[in-house]
Amino acid sequence: MPVSSPARVVHTEVPGPRARERIALGAFDLQHGYRTVVVDDEKSQGVSLADVDGNVFLDLFSSFALGALGYNHPALVEVARSEEFLRASINPTSTPFLTTDTWLRFMAELKEKWAPRGTERVFCVDGGGEGIESAIKLAFMAHATRRRVAAGGPADPLQLSAEAQERVLDNEGTDSVLIAFRGAFHGRSLGALSATHSKITHKADVPAFRWPMATFPANRWPLERHADENAAAEAASLAEVARIFEQHDGRVASVLVEPVQSEGGDRHASGAYFRGLQALCKQHGAALILDEVQTGVAITGTMWLHEQFDLPEPPDLVAFGKKMQMGGCFATAPYVVTQFGRMYQTRNGDRARAMLATATLRTIDAEGLCAHAAREGAYFLDGLQAIADRHPALVSDARGRGFLLAFDLPTPAARDDFLKRCLKRGIFASYTGSKSVRIRPHLVTQRADIDEALGAFAAVAKEMA
Template identity: 40%
Template sequence: MQQQPPPPPPSMMSNSSNEQPFFPDEPARPIVRTAIPGPEAKKTIAHLDRVFDTRSLNMMANYQNSYGNYIADVDGNVLLDVYAQIASIPVGYSNPSLMLAATSQDMVSALINRPALGNFPQHDWAEILETGILRVAPKGLNQVFTAQAGSDANELAYKAAFMWKRRMERGGADAPFTQQEMDSAMNNQAPGAPDLSIMSFRTGFHGRLFGSLSTTRSKPIHKLDIPAFDWPQAAFPQLKYPLEAHAEENAREEQRCLDEAEKLMTTYHNPVAAIIVEPIQSEGGDNHASPAFFKGLRALTRKHNILMIVDEVQTGVGATGKFWAHEHWNMEDPPDMVTFSKKAQTAGYYFGNPDLRPNKPYRQFNTWMGDPARALLFRAIIQEIERLDLVKNTAVTGDYLYAGLENLASKYPGEVENLRGKGQGTFIAFDSPRRDEVLAKAKGVGINIGGSGAQAVRLRPMLIFQKKHADIFLEGMEKVFAS
């Protein structure tokens, strides 16, 4: 691991040759020494498999040797990483600024003295929240409930929604629980455990615990054999690309989906307390919808007294050219809750409405309620994003990268289909008829890249991905397509 003072923020140049690098001592190019997995990786994987399921293993990494945009493996291969731990590394491997934060006295104490935050918060918890997580709170949302990962962040938001819904039905915060509610809750029966639901969207992904998995609609392999709640799913728009050429058709498709959503909101047998939606469906194949669609959903939820939860677990924290992807909607009326995880390196949900604090303590509670160590790290990540102006970087680099992919798409029309994510920073994807082959071959040219949905190639570079990296990526992909 290389430790050094952080570099000064580069100015944004118009092409890659004269841009100032964020990681000046990064490798100049990928290094491919062996097939991947190489001989050392094969040994290491065989060892690991004795105690840990390795069938989903992609690369056996060495993170001490990984730096900036480059991931190292155990055979001396060093790949340009545009997958970034499923979109969860924000500011580069072994980032020197994060290294400083990770060795601070505050961090050491947070690591070894982990509190039960709801009972025994640390004296500076308000300050850690205010100078960190809450500094980047989405407009209109000034409170946060911290969690551990995206799945439980979503589930805690669902719990807040159910408590809110029942509070409204009951007639306010002061209406007491009835004996019947208390008794039936203990038996997992209504009215104490109500038959309410969360509505999600086809091909959406919201996590894999029991409540979140009930809203996940990505692939059978994620859901098979696991009991699920009888909750509704609405259609998500299936847009045609390029968007400019199909404007009218796409608007009709979005209206059709809004109509179906409204029908479920008003008729589903388990009444809908909240909807959850991703700004870009990220596991389900990088499916986009227009700001008008999301504004339409907000209007419907208002009309029918239903909460709107925006799942920014994968889209949040800068990659789309805005800090939060839903800022692209320019919505007057903010969502009720926004969930986050991944690049935040911690998790939770934001909310603004005081009614979303339950009427009594210990209703929304668990032992740890998040992790101050990870909250300190998120604060350091936010500072690094601001210092290097990285949200602007993803916007600028994203446009450059998108233009390069448009070029490839015209040169290799059978390889790059339905290119999407224009104006969405580096959160770009395209469909590839031989997707899995393309992903595997990319490793051979020094690029680590992932898929989503049935045939999408999804780009999830870090926020420090620059034009020079885009050049390397585009060259590499051209080699793959030409092969």
């Protein structure tokens, strides 16, 4: 049943006077300068984001795709009001030393209904970046074990000689690498950051692993108008990855890739490209790690975007975050680590988050939100393409799958101007890459909301043209 969302209205600048007062209180926060919308949680409802000055926006940002069901969805409110949620929130447990029925039921349902096909186990942590860290570690562990055994050593690293163990503790344990992509974003923790390439701000002055980077294809849209150019870019990228494998012969543990490079500017590649990457990984004994932190959980029209790629085999590891209400990674059988302590985090097994995740996933299922995102996203994209066709010098590369949508303006300044004008009309969209507008509607966004957004985009494009 569609959730009702209050009408959009903007009567102050953003941030307004009340928001400014509150922002001043937060000055102790290292990042407070970025904050522009101070949310009124009580008044926000459905896809309408209310602020403390009484402005109400159509939320096409959803906190960088974190929000799934909009604000104050009844299914989540019901869970949060339950006695079980209260206990789960105030009595933290550290799985597996202390675990609970709630957590174990969540595991069973996750495996049966929501996990990517072919995966055997899941490891849950807090955020998406930690999910990536976990997947990277599992890939390195499996690869190092295979290398060690092939060289006549023990499968179990704890059986290594005392000298070899000392080398591990002194950071000289392995010379394995992973292959990442230019334009990628995998998180801000140190391992994930070494695989990240999207912006200098993220990486400046921080030591990094010297892992090789390949060029991501970044297909031009509409796809049918750019088929040859895109096929050539994908072939060149696969050839580059193949060369990197050869240069690091036997030392590549994994290829880490986003199904759509999201923070890097919503850069897409085809299913054929990902099948090519999987074939290269198989040929060289490396894991294919898909970072579905932003593309996962229904936003592209399927539970996981890679379901649309027709991969002959499941990806070896799939990282998640955001809409899952927690971070983590799914692993296929060869990447399951059974020795306790090699993978652990005090807060894994957070059953309060598990309850919210369960309610979110069940609602996605009950309300058919995958199909909804696919259908309404296609309608939204058609509308964006129509605006691009009307204003080709201003709007280009309207692109997306489901509700993961974007388009380009000619310059970063034009993009920022566009977003500010939209905000004044009650439409809160976001930025990505250097000059792209990023659209990440909540999964419950309705046709009338999309028409409202398209109307505002068209009016702003006309103003700026």
